[in-house]
Amino acid sequence: MLRGIKTFACDNCGHKFKGMDIEWYATVFSQPLKCPNCGSYHTCPDSFLGLNKSVYRNIWKQMDEAHKASNAHLSISHF
Numbered sequence: 205m206l207r208g209i210k211t212f213a214c215d216n217c218g219h220k221f222k223g224m225d226i227e228w229y230a231t232v233f234s235q236p237l238k239c240p241n242c243g244s245y246h247t248c249p250d251s252f253l254g255l256n257k258s259v260y261r262n263i264w265k266q267m268d269e270a271h272k273a274s275n276a277h278l279s280i281s282h283f
Contacts, residue, residue: 206224207227207234208224210249212234212247212248213250214239214241215246216242216244219239220250221237225249234248236248236264246264248260
């Protein structure tokens with residue numbers, strides 16, 4: 205569900221940008237967006253205390269594993 209616009213921060217390059225706030229799997233968390241500066245998906249809503257990073261590390265791990273699995277599937281299907 206689209207919830208509006210938020211400021212996101214990239215964990216890789218530190219770039220801050222505005223993006224659509226879309227819920228992550230029907231939770232209170234926001235779906236990580238692609239950083240327009242470096243292309244990383246390791247992003248999260250900007251937080252004053254930096255508490256989001258500890259929660260989002262698990263989301264990033266899930267996304268990385270899903271991406272690896274989809275790439276493995278594509279490379280196997282081309283043989």
